[in-house]
Amino acid sequence: MVYRGSTEAFVAALTVTLTATLLAMTAARAADEAKYPSWKGQWNAIVAPGLEGRQFKFDPTKSRGLAQEAPLTPEYQKVLADSMAEQANGGLGNYPTARCLPGGMPRMMATQAQEYIITPETTYILLGGEDPLRRIYTDGRDWPKEIDPTYQGYSIGEWSEPDAQGRYTLLSVETRGFKGPRAYDSSGLPLAFDNQSVFKERFHLDKDNPNILHDEITVYDHALTRPWSVDKTFRRNPNPRPKWNEGSCVEGNNQVVIGKENYFFSADGNLMPTRKDQPPPDLKYFKPARK
Amino acid sequence: MMQRGRWRATAAGCRLMAAMVSLIATLSAGAGAAEYPDWRGAWSRFVVRGIGGQPSFDQTKPWGLGQQAPLTAEYQKILEDSIADQAKGGQGNFVEHAQCLPAGMPFMMVATRPLEFVVTPDTTYILVGGSDHYRRIFTDGREWPKEIEPSYSGYSIGHWIDADGSGRFTVLEAETRGPFKGRRAYDASGLPLHYDNESVFKERFHQDKSESNILHDEITVFDHALTRPWSVDKKYVRHPQAHPDWVEAYCTEGSAMVFVGKEAYWVSADGNLMPIRKDQPPPDLKYFKPTPR
Numbered sequence: 001m002v003y004r005g006s007t008e009a010f011v012a013a014l015t016v017t018l019t020a021t022l023l024a025m026t027a028a029r030a031a032d033e034a035k036y037p038s039w040k041g042q043w044n045a046i047v048a049p050g051l052e053g054r055q056f057k058f059d060p061t062k063s064r065g066l067a068q069e070a071p072l073t074p075e076y077q078k079v080l081a082d083s084m085a086e087q088a089n090g091g092l093g094n095y096p097t098a099r100c101l102p103g104g105m106p107r108m109m110a111t112q113a114q115e116y117i118i119t120p121e122t123t124y125i126l127l128g129g130e131d132p133l134r135r136i137y138t139d140g141r142d143w144p145k146e147i148d149p150t151y152q153g154y155s156i157g158e159w160s161e162p163d164a165q166g167r168y169t170l171l172s173v174e175t176r177g178f179k180g181p182r183a184y185d186s187s188g189l190p191l192a193f194d195n196q197s198v199f200k201e202r203f204h205l206d207k208d209n210p211n212i213l214h215d216e217i218t219v220y221d222h223a224l225t226r227p228w229s230v231d232k233t234f235r236r237n238p239n240p241r242p243k244w245n246e247g248s249c250v251e252g253n254n255q256v257v258i259g260k261e262n263y264f265f266s267a268d269g270n271l272m273p274t275r276k277d278q279p280p281p282d283l284k285y286f287k288p289a290r291k
Numbered sequence: 292m293m294q295r296g297r298w299r300a301t302a303a304g305c306r307l308m309a310a311m312v313s314l315i316a317t318l319s320a321g322a323g324a325a326e327y328p329d330w331r332g333a334w335s336r337f338v339v340r341g342i343g344g345q346p347s348f349d350q351t352k353p354w355g356l357g358q359q360a361p362l363t364a365e366y367q368k369i370l371e372d373s374i375a376d377q378a379k380g381g382q383g384n385f386v387e388h389a390q391c392l393p394a395g396m397p398f399m400m401v402a403t404r405p406l407e408f409v410v411t412p413d414t415t416y417i418l419v420g421g422s423d424h425y426r427r428i429f430t431d432g433r434e435w436p437k438e439i440e441p442s443y444s445g446y447s448i449g450h451w452i453d454a455d456g457s458g459r460f461t462v463l464e465a466e467t468r469g470p471f472k473g474r475r476a477y478d479a480s481g482l483p484l485h486y487d488n489e490s491v492f493k494e495r496f497h498q499d500k501s502e503s504n505i506l507h508d509e510i511t512v513f514d515h516a517l518t519r520p521w522s523v524d525k526k527y528v529r530h531p532q533a534h535p536d537w538v539e540a541y542c543t544e545g546s547a548m549v550f551v552g553k554e555a556y557w558v559s560a561d562g563n564l565m566p567i568r569k570d571q572p573p574p575d576l577k578y579f580k581p582t583p584r
Binding site: 101124133135137244247248249250258259260268273277281282284287 | 331390391392393409411413416418420422424425427429431433440442443444534536537538539541542543544549550551552553558559561562563564565566570571572573574575576577578579580
């Protein structure tokens, strides 16, 4: 009887202890995950009325190119002027994205139909087209000793609760380590060719409207005379099950770059000049056609 | 008597423990993410030693003809023609992906680079990279839409199953339908899917029962280019490092191949067009003014 009683007591105590531990772990994890904001849905970049809707812009309150009034150094102001002049003449200028190369930071943050997936360790921003994805690490890691250069950069973030209400509301992010050349928009508005840009961002929902997301972004770049800050805003699509288009820059691209020359494709699949009197590509590696 | 008493005591304890475990499972379910499996990390393609060549759909067999795909006679010929064209320098039936268009399903699951699975209650994301960006498998209980926008990756709906009654989901079943885009191929040989783009894929994702760092994607293809459904068990191995390197890879970057119409050409080191195969004619330059001699 004593034996039976002590066995039951032991099993009961073990069960209660195990249960308490598991419940505490479950509750802790649930509480931890409940701390993160809900940024679910599809977010579309807000562009000031009257501006070209589908053109990428860094400052969404101004038109692209010169109208951005970027605080460029004289050297990079000339790069922009040259780029626009070359584009007016049919060239690509300082806009490699026309070759379906990634736009990278910060152009990629003007992409429409963004999705934010928040996990404790990483916030993912799913984009599309030639810039599909950003990973913002929030797992407390330090900067790696060596960063493999990329167009999107390496992002480390940190969640905070500035209003101290027990939930995270602000994601602060720093991004470094780039490839290039990169441009802010299709005019070729340049970032420094040394690719040493650093971006600091503050992502948060609008205080008055939870369906508006802000990305306050400041660029530190050697092509600028001072840091350049803009407040990019995105509106949440009210459809809880929005359409996600599979974007591919290559699909439907009607340009090709051969060497340093840019050509169009005609409807019948042949090369066409992009500017008046553009010479054709050199065919010296082909056998002469028989007459 | 003593044995019977011990048995009663243990049985009562087990009942109590089972009740508590059930309570935990219920509470955990309410807690959300605790019921989903931990598939975090970088998952690489499982490589069977001794099988050379390019990555294949059935990882246990070589690519191309070695896959022994149950193709109809018509599509077997397309495969053979593709391989013959590639032997002469062409791209065969892999031409669209060679042009840096997405490869789509099922090639995107070959894991040319490591895959990442991001599991949330509403959607499981498979981050692929390269020309095939990612897959969304919707697990929010939605019905099939009346109209599906054609895509290379298809539209995927899944549901989670607690296959072992542990109170946690262990199996993700997914169905993926088109209409698909493309001419899609299973591998770089051009092993074709039907050009009608009406394939359907049924998948069961789950961790290996004895090795949690192996993930299975049991995938069955229903396609009009096949004489019967084709099933394979694709496996992925989880990288041990906590902070894996995610390589940013772009097909368009550094590619020395350009396409003019349906013809592929090399771009030489000096930036000029070169033939990709013997006696390939140059592109037609009829839209350019004749060069003065």
